[in-house]
Amino acid sequence: xxxxxxxxxxxxxxxxxxxxxxxxxxxxxxxxxxxxxxxxxxxxxxxxxxxxxxxxxxxxxxxxxxxxxxxxxxxxxxxxxxxxxxxxxxxxxxxxxxxxxxxxxxxxxxxxxxxxxxxxxxxxxxxxxxxxxxxxxxxxxxxxxxxxxxxxxxxxxxxxxxxxxxxxxxxxxxxxxxxxxxxxxxxxxxxxxxxxxxxxxxxxxxxxxxxxxxxxxxxxxxxxxxxxxxxxxxxxxxxxxxxxxxxxxxxxxxxxxxxxxxxxxxxxxxxxxxxxxxxxxxxxxxxxxxxxxxxxxxxxxxxxxxxxxxxxxxxxxxxxxxxxxxxxxxxxxxxxxxxxxxxxxxxxxxxxxxxxxxxxxxxxxxxxxxxxxxxxxxxxxxxxxxxxxxxxxxxxxxxxxxxxxxxxxxxxxxxxxxxxxxxxxxxxxxxxxxxxxxxxxxxxxxxxxxxxxxxxxxxxxxxxxxxxxxxxxxxxxxxxxxxxxxxxxxxxxxxxxxxxxxxxxxxxxxxxxxxxxxxxxxxxxxxxxxxxxxxxxxxxxxxxxxxxxxxxxxxxxxxxxxxxxxxxxxxxxxxxxxxxxxxxxxxxxxxxxxxxxxxxxxxxxxxxxxxxxxxxxxxxxxxxxxxxxxxxxxxxxxxxxxxxxxxxxxxxxxxxxxxxxxxxxxxxxxxxxxxxxxxxxxxxxxxxxxxxxxxxxxxxxxxxxxxxxxxxxxxxxxxxxxxxxxxxxxxxxxxxxxxxxxxxxxxxxxxxxxxxxxxxxxxxxxxxxxxxxxxxxxxxxxxxxxxxxxxxxxxxxxxxxxxxxxxxxxxxxxxxxxxxxxxxxxxxxxxxxxxxxxxxxx
Numbered sequence: 001x002x003x004x005x006x007x008x009x010x011x012x013x014x015x016x017x018x019x020x021x022x023x024x025x026x027x028x029x030x031x032x033x034x035x036x037x038x039x040x041x042x043x044x045x046x047x048x049x050x051x052x053x054x055x056x057x058x059x060x061x062x063x064x065x066x067x068x069x070x071x072x073x074x075x076x077x078x079x080x081x082x083x084x085x086x087x088x089x090x091x092x093x094x095x096x097x098x099x100x101x102x103x104x105x106x107x108x109x110x111x112x113x114x115x116x117x118x119x120x121x122x123x124x125x126x127x128x129x130x131x132x133x134x135x136x137x138x139x140x141x142x143x144x145x146x147x148x149x150x151x152x153x154x155x156x157x158x159x160x161x162x163x164x165x166x167x168x169x170x171x172x173x174x175x176x177x178x179x180x181x182x183x184x185x186x187x188x189x190x191x192x193x194x195x196x197x198x199x200x201x202x203x204x205x206x207x208x209x210x211x212x213x214x215x216x217x218x219x220x221x222x223x224x225x226x227x228x229x230x231x232x233x234x235x236x237x238x239x240x241x242x243x244x245x246x247x248x249x250x251x252x253x254x255x256x257x258x259x260x261x262x263x264x265x266x267x268x269x270x271x272x273x274x275x276x277x278x279x280x281x282x283x284x285x286x287x288x289x290x291x292x293x294x295x296x297x298x299x300x301x302x303x304x305x306x307x308x309x310x311x312x313x314x315x316x317x318x319x320x321x322x323x324x325x326x327x328x329x330x331x332x333x334x335x336x337x338x339x340x341x342x343x344x345x346x347x348x349x350x351x352x353x354x355x356x357x358x359x360x361x362x363x364x365x366x367x368x369x370x371x372x373x374x375x376x377x378x379x380x381x382x383x384x385x386x387x388x389x390x391x392x393x394x395x396x397x398x399x400x401x402x403x404x405x406x407x408x409x410x411x412x413x414x415x416x417x418x419x420x421x422x423x424x425x426x427x428x429x430x431x432x433x434x435x436x437x438x439x440x441x442x443x444x445x446x447x448x449x450x451x452x453x454x455x456x457x458x459x460x461x462x463x464x465x466x467x468x469x470x471x472x473x474x475x476x477x478x479x480x481x482x483x484x485x486x487x488x489x490x491x492x493x494x495x496x497x498x499x500x501x502x503x504x505x506x507x508x509x510x511x512x513x514x515x516x517x518x519x520x521x522x523x524x525x526x527x528x529x530x531x532x533x534x535x536x537x538x539x540x541x542x543x544x545x546x547x548x549x550x551x552x553x554x555x556x557x558x559x560x561x562x563x564x565x566x567x568x569x570x571x572x573x574x575x576x577x578x579x580x581x582x583x584x585x586x587x588x589x590x591x592x593x594x595x596x597x598x599x600x601x602x603x604x605x606x607x608x609x610x611x612x613x614x615x616x617x618x619x620x621x622x623x624x625x626x627x628x629x630x631x632x633x634x635x636x637x638x639x640x641x642x643x644x645x646x647x648x649x650x651x652x653x654x655x656x657x658x659x660x661x662x663x664x665x666x667x668x669x670x671x672x673x674x675x676x677x678x679x680x681x682x683x684x685x686x687x688x689x690x691x692x693x694x695x696x697x698x699x700x701x702x703x704x705x706x707x708x709x710x711x712x713x714x715x716x717x718x719x720x721x722x723x724x725x726x727x728x729x730x731x732x733x734x735x736x737x738x739x740x741x742x743x744x745x746x747x748x749x750x751x752x753x754x755x756x757x758x759x760x761x762x763x764x765x766x767x768x769x770x771x772x773x774x775x776x777x778x779x780x781x782x783x784x785x786x787x788x789x790x791x792x793x794x795x796x797x798x799x800x801x802x803x804x805x806x807x808x809x810x811x812x813x814x815x816x817x818x819x820x821x822x823x824x825x826x827x828x829x830x831x832x833x834x835x836x837x838x839x840x841x842x
């Protein structure tokens with residue numbers, strides 16, 4: 001069966017008309033002959049929205065009874081059984097009433113889509129999971145109903161329902177969104193112009209991202225390689241050279257000229273890995289790119305121009321920034337270079353060749369020397385050439401009349417190849433030229449003269465020189481590549497080991513420095529930080545340095561004391577002591593230094609986060625406390641104040657029954673207020689460790705009835721079943737009564753009408769268990785411990801009100817008396833709280 005198609009109307013804010021647009025589309029589809037039904041639509045009392053429902057078939061809703069109240073929800077089975085072509089289902093992010101088959105409405109819609117029915121739905125931007133926290137920060141209103149972004153992104157069609165803030169506020173003022181009595185408060189809070197503008201921008205940006213994904217998918221599906229300039233994207237190519245910072249800043253300025261343009265940096269790595277860039281420079285440039293809001297990427301390719309353009313076309317880039325060539329003029333004559341070649345192949349992508357201070361300076365002696373053979377091998381090659389040519393000539397001289405010239409040439413060629421293998425190209429070429437002169441003088445007629453009588457012998461000698469030069473060049477190149485590969489392999493192994501060392505979870509800085517010291521056999525490696533601000537103008541006193549981290553004995557206390565040091569920034573230096581490192585080893589050292597700087601920054605961020613966490617937690621608790629206490633204090637105070645004001649009123653003559661009822665209301669409200677204040681004070685004493693206890697033998701059959709009486713009107717919903725034969729327990733009678741009152745009140749609040757809370761007692765070994773059993777909805781086992789956190793309320797539909805101290809205080813008081821309080825599931829449904837206290841010794 002083909003899955004149905006999902007169309008979502010995304011609203012920038014409540015009231016912009018997404019439900020109205022959905023119903024309008026439903027009516028138009030009906031007029032076109034499609035079978036359309038209304039699965040569920042919320043009109044919110046808006047007459048114009050309700051008018052669009054006329055003439056559309058509405059599938060009856062399913063009734064759900066929860067805690068004595070009846071609610072209506074989408075009837076998924078009825079919609080599937082009706083099998084329309086299109087179903088209109090409002091509020092994609094809605095949370096279903098507990099007891100429904102699915103928790104969220106979007107899961108209901110998934111079932112309907114799987115049945116092959118098209119669905120049109122609605123959702124507001126504030127309900128998307130990815131922007132939920134941003135919306136709360138903007139509006140100050142938490143959104144508890146959310147939908148995963150991926151659910152909406154999977155929709156076959158998303159249409160933004162937008163409206164300017166001023167137009168939406170006019171709609172509200174005319175009474176088209178909320179009831180007149182709610183308009184003023186809404187416009188002064190959630191629907192302020194600034195809030196609506198921010199929500200509108202969030203919606204536009206989110207939809208733009210979705211459209212961007214659809215465009216990329218369309219281009220991939222249709223094999224479109226060309227650039228479509230729907231959005232500016234600037235790509236800057238980095239080589240790891242010193243000009244990189246200039247290129248990044250220039251590309252950032254180009255991107256900044258077009259609002260919303262993306263900045264991407266890319267580095268092309270050779271496939272063989274032998275011509276790698278400076279990792280420290282690349283790491284610094286990557287940080288610079290990311291600080292400017294860009295992203296860093298790395299691709300592999302031997303053909304740098306084509307690799308750059310393939311990447312640029314892959315991300316649909318419109319502009320490419322390259323640095324002017326650092327090669328010399330002679331090298332540019334032999335090859336056009338990356339910049340010119342990329343420009344020639346760029347097509348519709350604009351290429352910017354940016355000049356810089358390093359242009360035409362060449363790649364430097366250090367870069368060229370990395371591929372050369374060691375000095376020892378070159379000297380050995382010269383020695384073999386100098387001693388081998390006379391020795392071979394002396395060895396062949398007695399056989400001059402026996403051997404032919406081709407045989408003698410082959411023997412000299414073997415010597416030249418050996419010289420190339422040992423000392424490289426130049427000793428081999430000199431050996432080839434010297435060998436040709438010796439062959440001419442000693443073995444080519446006329447002997448003893450630098451002349452050749454036979455033209456064939458001349459050709460043989462020329463071929464000998466050419467072959468010797470070619471072979472020596474190839475051998476030298478192979479030797480260089482072998483040495484480069486060995487060095488690259490060693491570097492890769494070291495860096496791979498380093499990465500694994502850190503990823504295994506060991507302390508970052510000690511791991512880095514310890515691995516570096518072991519790799520290069522150093523005495524110590526130290527990360528130094530400048531203690532004060534650098535003062536370049538004052539050279540009278542040396543700069544003060546402090547050790548951040550070190551590995552090994554005798555750490556360096558200043559960069560001047562190190563054998564090798566790497567400057568990471570103006571304030572950070574990595575100092576190594578033990579031996580001097582050559583240029584190739586220094587590259588790896590610079591990579592370690594860059595990683596050490598990152599590790600130090602992460603450690604300090606973690607420390608700052610650790611310091612901020614208690615403050616954030618305290619602020620969260622304070623906010624929760626203020627929000628909860630403001631509600632729980634206001635409710636009984638308002639009731640008591642209303643009762644007292646009514647009694648004081650001289651405009652009404654109250655009967656004795658009315659007066660008694662008002663006094664009872666005031667008394668009950670003030671009792672609730674007193675209990676709340678006592679809970680708060682006891683919780684503060686518990687947390688401060690200054691709660692006073694009076695432990696003594698207590699008879700449970702005396703405490704439970706008093707606790708039930710303290711419940712006031714709720715006592716009728718509690719049934720006590722405590723045997724008189726239970727032994728006495730060790731407890732504070734007043735605190736135990738408080739614990740039981742809190743637990744029973746909580747159980748009554750969650751029990752459905754008609755079901756009483758049962759309180760029982762039983763002995764188990766040296767403890768007595770008091771069980772408070774309710775038949776409410778219960779709590780999932782994985783959330784049992786959460787109910788004992790202060791300011792938590794689980795299981796209520798209204799989780800945003802109430803202090804939620806009852807269970808937290810009950811556990812704290814129970815543990816203070818030497819007992820335990822644990823929850824468990826009630827057989828058949830509900831929650832049982834078990835208070836265990838020790839039996840009083842005889």
